[in-house]
Amino acid sequence: xxxxxxxxxRRLIASIPVLAIVxxxxxxxxxxxxxxxxxxxAASLGGDAGLNADLRAQWGLDQSIWARLGAYLYALAxxxxxxxxxFSRPNLEVILERLPNTLLLMGSATALSFGLGxxxxxxAGAKPGSLRDRVLSVxxxxxxxxxxxxxxxxxxxIFSVQLRWLPLSGIETIASGKQGLARAGDIAVHLILPVGAxxxxxxxxxxxxxxxxxxxxxxxxxxxxxxxxxxxxxxxxLRHVARNALTPxxxxxxxxSAAMLGGSVVIESVFSIPGLGRLAQEAVAGRDTPLLLGIIxxxxxxxxxxxxxxxxxxxxxxxxxxxxxxxx
Amino acid sequence: MTLLRxxxxxxxxxxxxxxxxxxxxxxxxxxxxxxxxxxxxxLRPFQDASLPLGTDRLGRDVLAELVHGARTSLLVGLAAAxxxxxxxxxxGTLAGFLGGILDEVLMRVTDAFQTVPGFLLALAxxxxxxxxxxxxVFAIALGAWTGPARVARAEVLSIRERDYVAGARAIGxxxxxxxxxxxxxxxxxxxxxxxxxxxAAAVLTEAALSFLGLGDPNRITWGGMxxxxxxxxxxxxxxxxxxxxxxxxTVLGVYLAGEGVVEASAAxxxxx
Numbered sequence: 239x240x241x242x243x244x245x246x247x248r249r250l251i252a253s254i255p256v257l258a259i260v261x262x263x264x265x266x267x268x269x270x271x272x273x274x275x276x277x278x279x280a281a282s283l284g285g286d287a288g289l290n291a292d293l294r295a296q297w298g299l300d301q302s303i304w305a306r307l308g309a310y311l312y313a314l315a316x317x318x319x320x321x322x323x324x325f326s327r328p329n330l331e332v333i334l335e336r337l338p339n340t341l342l343l344m345g346s347a348t349a350l351s352f353g354l355g356x357x358x359x360x361x362a363g364a365k366p367g368s369l370r371d372r373v374l375s376v377x378x379x380x381x382x383x384x385x386x387x388x389x390x391x392x393x394x395x396i397f398s399v400q401l402r403w404l405p406l407s408g409i410e411t412i413a414s415g416k417q418g419l420a421r422a423g424d425i426a427v428h429l430i431l432p433v434g435a436x437x438x439x440x441x442x443x444x445x446x447x448x449x450x451x452x453x454x455x456x457x458x459x460x461x462x463x464x465x466x467x468x469x470x471x472x473x474x475x476l477r478h479v480a481r482n483a484l485t486p487x488x489x490x491x492x493x494x495s496a497a498m499l500g501g502s503v504v505i506e507s508v509f510s511i512p513g514l515g516r517l518a519q520e521a522v523a524g525r526d527t528p529l530l531l532g533i534i535x536x537x538x539x540x541x542x543x544x545x546x547x548x549x550x551x552x553x554x555x556x557x558x559x560x561x562x563x564x565x566x
Numbered sequence: 567m568t569l570l571r572x573x574x575x576x577x578x579x580x581x582x583x584x585x586x587x588x589x590x591x592x593x594x595x596x597x598x599x600x601x602x603x604x605x606x607x608x609l610r611p612f613q614d615a616s617l618p619l620g621t622d623r624l625g626r627d628v629l630a631e632l633v634h635g636a637r638t639s640l641l642v643g644l645a646a647a648x649x650x651x652x653x654x655x656x657x658g659t660l661a662g663f664l665g666g667i668l669d670e671v672l673m674r675v676t677d678a679f680q681t682v683p684g685f686l687l688a689l690a691x692x693x694x695x696x697x698x699x700x701x702x703v704f705a706i707a708l709g710a711w712t713g714p715a716r717v718a719r720a721e722v723l724s725i726r727e728r729d730y731v732a733g734a735r736a737i738g739x740x741x742x743x744x745x746x747x748x749x750x751x752x753x754x755x756x757x758x759x760x761x762x763x764x765x766a767a768a769v770l771t772e773a774a775l776s777f778l779g780l781g782d783p784n785r786i787t788w789g790g791m792x793x794x795x796x797x798x799x800x801x802x803x804x805x806x807x808x809x810x811x812x813x814x815x816t817v818l819g820v821y822l823a824g825e826g827v828v829e830a831s832a833a834x835x836x837x838x
Contacts, residue, residue: 388810
């Protein structure tokens with residue numbers, strides 16, 4: 239897989255300046271924030287002017303902005319994102335602890351919107367212009383207009399409050415003592431509503447893209463030739479039309495990953511899921527700017543990695559991608 | 567009027583027209599302070615003709631709050647979209663027209679802004695600077711200008727090779743003057759085609775920010791109403807559901823109207 243390795247290397251090199259800009263951006267946002275880490279520390283634990291000055295000298299906060307930028311970059315290079323004020327622990331540790339929950343939520347929601355969206359898109363695109371096509375198009379657009387957090391609340395009212403079928407909030411039953419499969423099942427039940435709220439909204443994107451791709455594929459010569467040869471309609475729809483419309487959808491997965499991550503912030507807060515988004519909200523409430531900016535940095539890294547994986551998958555699906563780049 | 571021929575586009579424009587009317591006339595329709603007590607607390611909707619949508623936890627008129635909230639939603643949505651289109655087209659024009667190292671730098675900055683989740687960026691910006699209407703507008707624009715920038719740049723790249731640009735260069739016009747007087751206006755149509763999507767996203771982002779308590783505290787917002795209703799979701803779900811329906815209708819109206827415009831201009835191109 240030389241092609242894949244080249245692709246990975248090229249993508250990683252391209253992401254260096256992007257990440258550098260994000261780092262600079264977070265640093266200057268941190269500088270713009272009123273008060274510094276010592277103020278936040280003193281506000282939560284108390285302190286006097288002498289102690290504060292000592293702390294500032296110790297943390298290097300009394301130096302020039304360039305010296306502080308240097309120290310910030312030096313720390314980052316050693317994977318040190320600073321200490322969280324509200325948790326009194328290293329930021330990176332707190333963030334990495336919460337990341338799996340967010341990835342689980344994002345991944346499941348993406349699977350739902352991609353899977354259901356492309357299936358419905360195939361169904362709609364099999365007969366462009368039909369009644370079901372128009373109903374699905376407008377219906378999915380209406381779903382796309384729904385704010386995720388509100389859909390979450392509506393689902394809670396219906397399934398948790400009225401019907402009492404599903405748990406209200408959290409990622410698992412607290413202190414249930416469940417292990418292994420029982421615990422996985424418990425988490426799955428807790429995730430049904432949040433994944434539904436996040437996934438259903440982005441369903442429209444995949445549905446519409448699939449449908450548009452299929453409408454286009456119907457007009458191509460090879461589909462016409464297939465129909466002329468008398469290939470059954472269902473076979474044409476699945477083998478020739480849908481298959482060609484599916485590949486561009488994969489690139490959408492990467493493009494949407496940043497939006498999905500942003501969307502999960504609010505969904506996690508609605509369902510009290512201890513993930514990255516909920517952590518961001520806690521950082522905002524606790525005025526913990528270093529933690530908040532650490533979250534932004536890590537989420538940028540996550541988005542870059544997801545895009546890398548998506549690109550690799552795309553290269554596997556479409557042999558033309560990256561094939562001619564050996565010389566350049 | 568090709569624009570009004572499709573029923574869905576017509577519906578979209580009808581929704582937007584009604585909303586704009588309600589938002590503009592809010593001070594006339596409900597002259598009293600929407601945050602003042604209008605009746606008994608937690609009156610259900612459709613019980614009292616003078617308070618058609620009922621009252622909230624403190625006895626405030628839900629309909630009056632809703633109408634005043636429409637002003638914030640529309641104002642923030644339109645202002646944030648305008649800001650991101652202006653930033654995006656200026657950045658895209660500079661990058662595309664001047665090229666070279668500046669193009670490279672500006673496009674990497676665009677990449678960086680696209681890599682950070684826009685909502686997290688808005689959240690961080692509002693929390694650092696403090697919530698007020700202009701800050702919320704700018705925070706939303708921070709995550710939304712990259713789309714217009716890319717489209718503007720692509721358009722400028724094709725326009726800068728045209729004869730009239732070469733002519734402007736020949737008569738010794740300043741490059742920046744050519745970029746913003748001659749090229750940018752011609753590159754705008756495809757950028758403006760993005761506006762409905764951007765307005766819709768801005769309305770949703772504003773709602774999410776105020777739902778998390780980061781909206782302008784001096785204004786009524788639909789997101790804020792949903793958050794308030796959430797605390798008593800079990801007993802009075804209508805308090806959260808009603809402003810959400812208003813949000814859905816607004817965003818749907820923007821989408822449908824936008825699609826209508828795109829379809830109508832496509833039809834015009836086919837006929838021409």
